[in-house]
Amino acid sequence: MRTALSAAVVVCAVTVVLPGAASAAPTAATGPVADSGAGVERISVAADGAQADDNSAGASITPNGRRIVYSSSAKNLTSDAPTAGDKVYLRDQRTSQTTRLGYLAPVQPPVISGDGEYVAYPHQWMNNVRIGHYQVSTGRSASGNCALFTCNQPSLSADGQSAAHASLSYRQQTYGQRVQVEDWDTNTTETVAAFDHTDPSRPSISGDARYLAYQDGKAKDVFVRDRTGGTTSGPIEGPSKEAAIVQLSENGSKVVYLSGPDTYVHDVSSGAAQLVPDVRGVAIDPTGRYLLYAPHDANGPSLTLRDLRTGTDETVANQPASAGIDAVSADGRDVVFQSAADDIVPGDTNAKSDIFVRRFY
Template sequence: MRGNTNRSTTRRVRAALSTAVAVCAVTAVLPAAASAEPAAASAEPTAVAGAAGDGGAGVERISVAADGTQAAGASAGASITSDGRRVIFSSSATNLTADGTTGGDRVYVRDRRTGQTERLGTLPPLEPPVISGDGEYAAYSVRWFNDVRIRLNQVSTVREISLNCLAYSCGQPSLSADGRYVAHVISSVRQPSFGQRIEVRDESAGTQETVAQLGHTQPSRPSISDDGRYVAYQDGQAQDVFVWDRTDGTASGPIEGPSEEAALVQLSKDGGKVVYLSGSDTHVHDVSSGAAQLVPDVRGVAIDPTGRYLLYAPHDADGPSLVLRDLETGTDETVSEQPASAGTDAVSAGGRDVVFQSAADDIVPGDTNGMSDVFVRRSY
């Protein structure tokens, strides 16, 4: 191996240059994910008057208080559901829900259709929370004595389910569309020689599958497809990216080729595209054909579930901070002119909604908290 906003309405066209076994046990069983009711996820977020959720283009602040006024900021790493209805994020604000919360960050889900925000769990997250494509399940890692475990929540009932990793630590969860499959990393701080393993937990069957065994603890960052078939991950020590097919039990890669180094950004939820970084460029790898589309001199941040829309951050500090590119047409649309950041799962299907964080005070009127907030930009 080798060593290692107002948003501008102008659309600018640029050429697109183109896994010691340690079994994780669930302390409470989820309903059979295959029978999860998808109706809520398919509903349009149309009931919040005057917000981007009412069907029109615009920007909406998500980290708002229970009465609709501004809250005391939010932490980084928000994610959005495929239909754009629900947004998950963490915050230390005490007025996001009517009952209030104190003592560090907590995880919240905002329903843009109803305008309601729910707090999930009682422990602070150790990393940004993620939400399933249908908006019914959330996952995030928490400190549990000397180890780390993944906390699952059923959003609609605010029910906690712990993914107990016994004497090991679990983290970096990625969820399938219905929350049935959880890809994650398992490691042991007490046995460094264990390295780490990438695993997929089937919450319906109660089974665990090893995707890869890595003899180190460098970043691996798994990303699972909506149907749970494909898992993309990186070997952070060798700086290679691979795609595991759970149907036939094979891995392809390194997808960047034998002479480059790469870091994984995200697998699109349809399993068709893998976004990775190499040098100063971003590449979008087609899983079927093996071809990669080059997006030069930008840092890829996320890709929409269909694999068509890439959210990226230009390296040029003088331009916009976040841009959405239609990979088919090469058309770029500015998401934020002001300084802003975003995480994976930041783009809804079809590129319609983008969730991001910014401390700028001129994205929406009345932003005077002087802190970072979560926003959603709707394009149409």
Template sequence: MRRNAKSSTTRRVRVALSTAVAVCAATAVLPTAASARPVGHRTTGVERISVAPDGTQGDAHSAGASIMPDGHRIVFSSSATNLTPEGTTGDDRAYVRDQRTGQTRRIGPYSPLDPPVISGNGEYVAYPVQWVNNVRIRQYQVSTGYTASANCSSHSCDQPSSSADGSSLAFVVLFRQPSSGQRIEVHDGDGTKKTVADFAHTHESRPSLSGDGRYVAYQDGGAGDVFVWDRVGGTTTGPVEGPSTAAALVQLSDDGSKVVYVSGSDTYVHDVPSGTVHLVPNARGVAIDPTGHHLLYAPLGTSGAGLKLRDLRTGTDQIVSNQPATAGTDAVSAGGRDVVFQSTADDLVPGDTNGKSDVFVRRFP
């Protein structure tokens, strides 16, 4: 599942075009920024990716990255004007970075309300934009530049999450009349849709769709409960954290077997098939890798690393950033090999003098 980090408007988006792509209007071919990186080159350590074509640093802030499961492509947002040859006006724009070639391309002409997210196959990028009085989710096909909007009628669409191949899309439809509320829906490429849950409030629901589109994890933000819906059986399980504990959803693993949630000062990884729970104390869970084996988290109550990556099978940790840093869901590639994050720290890589938030990738052997 792909989903966005928390912000004032929506969650981090990972949306894919499905059959709607065939009827969408084409945009111009996306511009490409050259790079000296050899094709297929991979190094370990930290690299700043919000950089200009010649490798110099971006001239404004960059944030909100999402990575493919195989680490091939990364998407992020930035107000920098020098990341591609054509430049921008300085408003936030969405970019896709090809880690094999070092090429960076701008995605679409609109300013994202939240950072963009990328589909599991790296073919589609999406993010929410202001559309008159509502919010719309713009979806882009990387290879062709085709674009479409998520179908939420005359309402606002929020907090989307897509299946791995983009054939199914879960998102929240927000209502204003006759009273404020929301509905979580799953839409398929053949035009069918199903309702997962209805709430008479607008607290974040954070739907998180499994890779095969079968399971949807979500939260009742008003009650502080986390649930898992099985579209095949039409059944809902939960609250997974128990009846007397408040929790906030972080993410569902791509295979639908692990649900990560935060309760109090601790993070829990709930195994759906067995019902067992893995506790990570004094930690704020941020993301889980697609396999469900690696948890990205921020330690609490310590002066140590800003972000760590834990192997849930062995209990061992690796430092992602030893400086203050943030990340969102979909920040970890499969097997925990790559982690994307943003930081204002100026000593993660040499020559960081712009005083801005930059996007980095940490590669592990």
């Protein structure tokens, strides 16, 4: 698919109502966590500081670094933790409190809105997959508009009002996959793109919900939709004419994608791409300045944070470790990651995968 895609708007009801243009310039985070200095901390712990008794994974962090959401099969993280199965937990770094969100097991890592107020994650429901939405301050929950579809790959706007996802009809597979955006304020669902296949589209929405980046997984193309301007740009691709999306920065200025063995950071405004050779991009910070990547060289650090403006690198983890999207807070201050290594922090004896946060200043 090498031509611009048109948008079709479909009005649909959703189960509950939950609560301008993006700039290419970096944005500052508000209300950061109190400065506790540089270092690394394990955050998948119980209220009394005890280490988790089972594996934790799939962490995402808010731009201000205060809230971290992840999944875990541990049974001792909260007083109401279930006795079996993965559940989603939210860690508040300011209060050092951990809260369980929902009873259903996630089938993909949870995501959190930029303001830390909403969390979403796909879960199995009967014969399909739905996306559960949770409001942190009230504990309210709802499922998105996926009654006739299986929905996954969620991405939330900064205020949690807009949620992008991929959907697929489980009754008529010939429908193929759709890239959609739900708006809980207007009770509408916008179909941004439709494909005749089931390859992943990995939608990634900007903080103000104006821009949506996604891929045609079959054609190996990446596109960016300006929902305000009503235009779609792309395909965005590397020299190999193939691309796989990693993430759109929260301010909508940069799109990270993979092409061949390299990573590219595409500037949405200018159309120029910055090459980061021989690495696998993992995430980008909300301002579009800091790239988290995994070097292909197995002899080096497993995760590295690059300042794209200065070209300087900071080691996130020397031990075997991994991370997902939304793993970097604004201005590269904090990075969340998972690792089963037992020498990242003292007293790690549980022989399980834990969630850590690396603070650089």
